[in-house]
Amino acid sequence: MNYHHFHEWAHLLLRLGHFLAGIMWIGTSFYFVWMDSSFDSPINPRHGVDGELWMVHGGNFYHVEKKRFGPGEMPAKIHWFKWEATLTWISGFILLVWVYYLTNGAYLIDPRIKVITPLNASLIGLTVVTVSWFFYDFLFRLPIKITAITHFIILLYFSAVVYFLTHTLSGRGAFIHLGAIFGTIMLFNVWRHILPNQKYIIEASNGGLEPNYDLGIKAKKRSMHNSYMTLPVLFIMISNHFPMTYSHQYNWIILILISAFGAFIRHFMITLKKTPIIIALGLLFILISFTAPKNNLVIASDRKISFQKEVKPIFENRCIRCHSRHPSDDEFTEAPLGVNFEQVEIIQSLTHKIYNRVIVQKDMPLQNKTQITDLERSTIGQWIKQGAIVDE
Numbered sequence: 001m002n003y004h005h006f007h008e009w010a011h012l013l014l015r016l017g018h019f020l021a022g023i024m025w026i027g028t029s030f031y032f033v034w035m036d037s038s039f040d041s042p043i044n045p046r047h048g049v050d051g052e053l054w055m056v057h058g059g060n061f062y063h064v065e066k067k068r069f070g071p072g073e074m075p076a077k078i079h080w081f082k083w084e085a086t087l088t089w090i091s092g093f094i095l096l097v098w099v100y101y102l103t104n105g106a107y108l109i110d111p112r113i114k115v116i117t118p119l120n121a122s123l124i125g126l127t128v129v130t131v132s133w134f135f136y137d138f139l140f141r142l143p144i145k146i147t148a149i150t151h152f153i154i155l156l157y158f159s160a161v162v163y164f165l166t167h168t169l170s171g172r173g174a175f176i177h178l179g180a181i182f183g184t185i186m187l188f189n190v191w192r193h194i195l196p197n198q199k200y201i202i203e204a205s206n207g208g209l210e211p212n213y214d215l216g217i218k219a220k221k222r223s224m225h226n227s228y229m230t231l232p233v234l235f236i237m238i239s240n241h242f243p244m245t246y247s248h249q250y251n252w253i254i255l256i257l258i259s260a261f262g263a264f265i266r267h268f269m270i271t272l273k274k275t276p277i278i279i280a281l282g283l284l285f286i287l288i289s290f291t292a293p294k295n296n297l298v299i300a301s302d303r304k305i306s307f308q309k310e311v312k313p314i315f316e317n318r319c320i321r322c323h324s325r326h327p328s329d330d331e332f333t334e335a336p337l338g339v340n341f342e343q344v345e346i347i348q349s350l351t352h353k354i355y356n357r358v359i360v361q362k363d364m365p366l367q368n369k370t371q372i373t374d375l376e377r378s379t380i381g382q383w384i385k386q387g388a389i390v391d392e
């Protein structure tokens with residue numbers, strides 16, 4: 001068995017684990033937020049019961065009570081939810097290092113944005129993640145009333161971070177780091193606020209004292225912050241499949257708008273009010289129009305483009321370095337996504353994708369490592385528009 005094969009399987013399992021843990025984390029988070037907004041006052045008022053709820057699932061009926069326990073009333077066994085969050089974060093961190101920090105900058109940096117070493121880019125990424133947690137935590141710990149101004153400051157801070165990251169790292173590198181920032185804030189909210197506050201409440205009750213339920217309210221606030229970050233994080237995780245987002249000239253605006261879109265959708269899911277969904281749809285409309293390709297690269301011309309004489313050499317000079325059976329690139333030792341342009345049939349069958357990546361999004365060749373020119377992009381574009389015919 002060769003090392004590369006083992007490496008690929010490890011990567012697959014790690015992604016699967018990250019995905020699974022994330023589903024469990026976000027699933028429980030959505031479930032509890034939903035329950036909180038669905039409780040009714042108890043039909044028969046009982047001591048300590050704030051709300052109750054009946055559910056049916058899989059043929060069984062479930063009765064849930066939302067309770068406050070007084071001194072000495074805490075049950076012996078209580079289920080906590082913490083490993084979903086922790087495993088999501090750990091697997092995510094390993095993936096970040098694996099895919100972005102240990103691949104010689106292939107996805108992390110873009111010399112057209114900034115010339116910077118992969119090591120420095122990684123250190124900048126990690127620093128921004130760490131600083132962001134401390135800034136956010138500091139702001140929401142201040143002994144002042146949390147107001148619209150506090151929220152405005154944190155939004156301003158995140159926007160500045162997005163601007164900085166997109167002007168320092170590659171589009172993808174910047175996007176994934178905002179995801180890492182949100183994910184880290186979410187995890188630390190769990191470990192530094194939510195879990196300790198729950199523990200104080202339990203310990204107080206077990207010690208025969210009246211628990212301070214304000215601690216629970218404080219924990220809930222952090223938990224709500226987490227809830228609003230879930231959809232932006234999910235979007236960021238899939239964004240690397242959509243170059244129209246991360247490789248756009250104004251990718252920082254797109255990232256801010258998409259994060260806002262996710263937060264408003266979440267707000268709608270929680271409140272079921274009209275305003276957030278209207279705002280979210282408005283943002284979506286802006287996003288779709290804003291990312292519409294402005295494509296003036298392909299100059300219309302009646303001259304027939306020859307595949308053999310004009311197009312093939314471009315693929316050979318600009319693409320084969322990565323997209324071949326035995327790539328010569330320093331980072332890619334196998335054709336990315338199995339796409340091998342040494343075979344003409346593959347070029348012909350992928351013209352739609354090639355047109356999108358080379359002419360519209362212009363994010364292939366990756367980081368323009370092989371220095372394709374606009375004229376060459378245009379030649380490929382014209383050849384595709386003329387029907388991608390291969391001449392003898």
Ligand code: HEC
Nearest residue numbers: 318319321322336337339353354357358364365366369370
């Ligand atoms: C430095 C390496 C590198 C070079 C050079 C390069 N690519 Fe890629 N290409 C990649 C990687 C990595 C991926 C997979 C990740 C992605 O989709 O962004 C990819 C993916 C693609 C895809 C998407 C395939 C799919 O099935 O979704 C297309 C199309 C593509 N490249 C076209 C080209 C063309 C055309 C050229 C030359 C003009 C080129 N690439 C040059 C690295 C490279």
